[in-house]
Amino acid sequence: MLMGVAERKERHKEDLKREILDAAKSLFTEKGLEATSIRAIAEKIEYSPATIYLYYKDKNEIVHALHSEGFKLLVSYFNVLNHITHPFERLKGMGRAYIQFAVQNPDTYMLIFNMDEPLQHVANCFEEWNEGDRAFDILLKTVKDCQNHGYFSGFVPEQISFVIWSTMHGLCTLRTTGHLGHVAVARSGNQSLDALMASTFETFVTVLEKLKN
Amino acid sequence: MLMGVAERKERHKEDLKREILDAAKSLFTEKGLEATSIRAIAEKIEYSPATIYLYYKDKNEIVHALHSEGFKLLVSYFNVLNHITHPFERLKGMGRAYIQFAVQNPDTYMLIFNMDEPLQHVANCFEEWNEGDRAFDILLKTVKDCQNHGYFSGFVPEQISFVIWSTMHGLCTLRTTGHLGHVAVARSGNQSLDALMASTFETFVTVLEKLKN
DNA sequence: GAAAATTATGAACAGTGTTTAGTAAATCTT
DNA sequence: AAGATTTACTAAACACTGTTCATAATTTTC
Secondary structure: OOHHHHHHHHHHHHHHHHHHHHHHHHHHHHHOOOOOOHHHHHHHOOOOHHHHHHHOOOHHHHHHHHHHHHHHHHHHHHHOOOOOOOHHHHHHHHHHHHHHHHHHOHHHHHHHHOOOHHHHHHHHOOOOOHHHHHHHHHHHHHHHHHHHOOOOOOOOHHHHHHHHHHHHHHHHHHHHHOHHHHHHHHHOOOOOHHHHHHHHHHHHHHHHHOOOO | OOHHHHHHHHHHHHHHHHHHHHHHHHHHHHHOOOOOOHHHHHHHOOOOHHHHHHHOOOHHHHHHHHHHHHHHHHHHHHHOOOOOOOHHHHHHHHHHHHHHHHHHOHHHHHHHHOOOHHHHHHHHOOOOOHHHHHHHHHHHHHHHHHHHOOOOOOOOHHHHHHHHHHHHHHHHHHHHHOHHHHHHHHHOOOOOHHHHHHHHHHHHHHHHHOOOO
């Protein structure tokens, strides 16, 4: 077999994997994870359902691939903050980026953080949530930088990091599930959900700022 | 038909609804929500699958019923705190109770707060999350009481409440999904997950206490 | 007892993820 | 170019799922 042919076929194989993933992602975000079938994905890319199993072992493996891509997307939201030198400003930027990611990609957010199906999958192959590990390391490092600038004095950086992560994750999850909207409707006037999230976040930032000196 | 007979049959009907619910709950917590079938529930109570549909319209209605019971259980965790007169102590107690509920009933916790299937169901019949509304009202009232004792001065009570809710919910969700455990393993020595949650919570309480006077 | 009303079910429908045996096509060898 | 071989694909089936409906069994009423 010629070398160029092998490459072309390999490329075609990668293309089809992409097509499957794109179709799956589109259907997942449209109809939800459980509600989209392999048959629907197959129909969208105009192949037989069985063909999909030549490129992905499982439906789980497809979900897993999307999970992986979602994480890379989240990291890309953080990467625009590298130029911010002041650590607390960078921390604030991370919070805003995290919220923005969750608001703009609610399905991906739930897929990454709150779906239990891929979790068992992730529990088996550890490599995956090392990405989550690295993300936490970035947060932890930023918190320590903040401490060098007088913030969070007297606190254990790991614990402050856990509190921050919890608050951001809770806020984003409550928004994505709709609970925040439900409870907020009557209580916070007629400001939009996004405005409510923003003001809640700003309040949290104010709380954190009180820990300075 | 005799009156006593009608009552007996009515009681039997209620009994069977309970049996179905208990079997469903047991299977859900054991195998997960999506992985337990109507047929499995039917087999567990030794009835035909079709019989279940005489007592519950849907699988969704069963989930919904469990959702409702889960909320009542959460409220029962809060009810033991009524005797605490100091509002901030009561607030701390609520946090601890919330954590305890999530740790002791992880499936119910995810069912109530982070499952998207019953959410659409809930979105249609509004009565349900009024329970969530009332829970938030209790939190809001407690926060206001705290403000009357010098806590959270200068803050909007609704926003402080949202921050508190987010933090607690985020912490419990991260724990239940396993993310907290995964990230914590390497980072926080060999203290148990429960200890880690407790210390994170205490750190959060310390942060809130800094907002006093 | 017979008639009426209730309660339970077997069988079927349309859907799911997944596997396998077999076909069609592209490639390599001669 | 022709035949052999590897590759790419698919139709059909399997064992499931939630759900419905005609039918059967049981219980209540008369």
